[in-house]
Amino acid sequence: MSLKIFNTMSGKKEDFVPQKENHVGMYVCGVxxxxxxxxxxxxAAIVFDTLYRYLKYIGNEVNFIRNFTDIDDKIINRANEEGVEWQEINRKYIEAFHEDMGKLNIASPTVEPKATDHIPEMLEMIQSLVDQEKAYESQGDVFYSIKTFKDYGCLSGKNIEDLKSGARVEVNEVKQDPLDFALWKKSKPGEPSWESPWGPGRPGWHIECSAMSKRYLGDTFDIHGGGKDLVFPHHENEIAQSCGCTGKQPVRYWVHNGFVNIDKEKMSKSLGNFFTLRDIYKKYHPEVLRLFLISSQYRSPIDFSEKNLEDATKVMSRFYEGLAGANEKLKKMDINSISELDEKVKGHPLTKSFEAAMNDDLNTAVVMAHLNEGLRHLNSASINEEFAITAQAWINSAKVLGLFASSPEKFEEELFAIKSKNLNIDVEKIEKLIADRNTARKSKNWSEADRCRDELTAIGVLITDTPHGTEWKIK
RNA sequence: GGCACCGUCGCCAAGUGGUAAGGCCGAGGUCUGCAAAAUCUCUAUCGGCGGUUCGAGUCCGCCCGGUGCCUCCA
Known part of the structure; x- marks a missing residue:
């Protein structure tokens, strides 16, 4: 059984076979x-991070490239609005990206190239296209001539005639054909610019990915990923550029993730219905967000709501409590005495079903079902070799999904910090009530004990009597 | 208008044509002074109507409802 992945190009799940055995080249459009x-x-980051982790898990060496688009109209506009240099905007948001994504336990790609560090490679490709008469200069801009590429539309399933008859194709007299797209844009005075054979300007959006993927992964590489919204025109144009340049299809497997919706509607900047990660982290733990986002298969749309995050919080807490319990049991036994532990973990049914689900186009939703069943077994298992193997298989699977980045204690602390910030928790008062309750309990004054607990419940505190004493957490 | 996709329990979410995973919520049992946590048990015939088939959530057609792409967008 091997990995099958849905290829947008064919519209089917295909067996994933890398070009070079056990080596995968993967390029993902960043932000x-x-x-x-x-x-x-x-x-998007989590989907491809999960794919990255899984590819490694099944024995591949992965050359994973994820770019930053660091020159574009929106960046220039933002810089002008804030009265700073465009580089300053980049610096600030790249740092924020790393901070926000880091909290989601997104592994670092092999290389994170920036567009502006690869202008020469882009110019080289553009020149090649111009030389082959697949691109033309017009008033300082350079456009790709769509009619020179007969397969245009092959990825998105569009045909040129349909696109032309569509109402939203812009009319532009500098283009020979309305569907032609910019490879190089002449810069306006005061804008950042680079020298080129066609005068000062900056690259069009699409060329950077073609140039950088070629630079780091070669003319043809295994996987190119991104959000569904990039299929057209971005990835379609990349294919046109790369094929035009090298005569080869650049990508063997095109992989696209579905959207996050708000009330069934796509979350997007232009609709203004988006939530930044920073805002979400004020109310929910990042790992909870990760769990929520992998609880659906990556190609399905997923509806973002507070209710869903609250559900995910419960699941994540249960997982960590299960992990704590498992760790405690594992401590009581000598794991090293188990012969061939790794082999036994690999052959365990939980590992097998994890792999089967992941092999089926990364069906993380099914993996979650297996992890839940695994957890139920672990919670009721007695301490023995079988338990240790199951526990190991369970933890390993969760880790490939990027879960369990923390420890149960740390997760609990972080969750507490988030909740208490939103609830105005008075720890002293809580501890006093718990102490009062325990005093009452000692003298079997149950009504007083219950009164204390009711008061705690009223302020959102949940208490649990354990052999080690009374524990509490925020509901 | 063109091209895609989706509609499964109150909510979230899987489901190679062979008889509906899992989670949240809910009900009941065990445990507990009572709870909580844990654990056990229970809870859907798959938007509608036709068709193909021995058999359909799963294929085909039509209808209803929703979304996406066609413009920057993960």
Whole structure:
């Protein structure tokens, strides 16, 4: 059984076979750094982070490239609005990206190239296209001539005639054909610019990904990923550029993640219905967000709501409590005495079903079902070798999904910090009530004990009597 | 208008044509002074109507409802 992945190009799940055995080249479109990331960005990052982790898990060496678009109209506008240099905007939001995504336990790609560090590679490609008469200069801009590429539309399933008859194709007299797109844009006075054979300007959006993927992964590489919204025109144009240049299809598997919706509607900047990660972290733990985002298969739309995050919080807490319990039991036994532990973990049914689900186009929703069942087994298991193997299989699977980045104690603390900030928690008062209750309990004054607990419940505190004493947390 | 996609329990969410995973919520049992946590048990015939088939949530057609792309967008 091996990995199958849905290829947008064919519209089917295909067996994933890398070009070079056990080596995978993967390029994922990153973000344009002019603002803070929202949940949609997080989903894309998590999906491909999960794919990255899984590819490694099944024995591949992965060369993973994720770019930053650091020159574009929106960046220039933002810089003008704030009265700072455009580089300052980039610096600020790249740093924010790393901070916000880091909290989601997104692993670092092999390389995170920036567009502006690769202008020469882009100019080289543009020149090649111009030389082959697949691109033309017009008033300082350079456009790709769509009619020179007969397969245009192959990825998105569009045909040129349909696009032309569509109402939203812009009319532009500098283009030979309305569908032609910019490879190089002449700069206006005062804008950042680079020298080129066609005068000072800056790259069009699409060329950077073609140039950088070629630079780091070669003319043809295995996986190119991004959000569904990039299929057209971005990735379609990349194909046109790369094929035009090298005569080869650049990508073997096109992988696209579905959107995050708000009330069934796509979360997007232009609709203004987006939540930044920073805002969400004020109310919910980042790992909870990750769990929520992998609880659906990556191609399905996923509806973002507070209710869903609250559900995810419960699940994540249960997972960490399960982990704490498992760790405690594991401590009581000598794991090293188990012969061939790794082999037994690999052959465990939980590992097998994890792999089967992941192999089926990364069906993380099914993995969650298996993890829940695994947890139920662990919670009721007695301490023995079988338990240790199951526990190990369970933890390993969760980690490939990027979960359990923290420890149960730390997670609990962080959750507490988030909740208490939103609730105005008075720890002294709580501890006093718990002490009073325990005093009452000792003298079997149950009504007084219950009164204390009712008061705690009223302020949102949940208490649990354990052999080690009374524990409490915020509901 | 063109091209795609989606509609499964109150909510979230899986489901190679062979008889509906899992989670949240809810009900009941065990545990507990009572709770909580844990654990056990219970809770859907798949938007509608036709068709293909021995058999359909799963294929085909039509209808209803919703979304996306066609413009920057993860």
């Amino acid at each position: 344009t750094v002019y603002d803070y990331c929202h949940v949609g960005h997080a989903r």
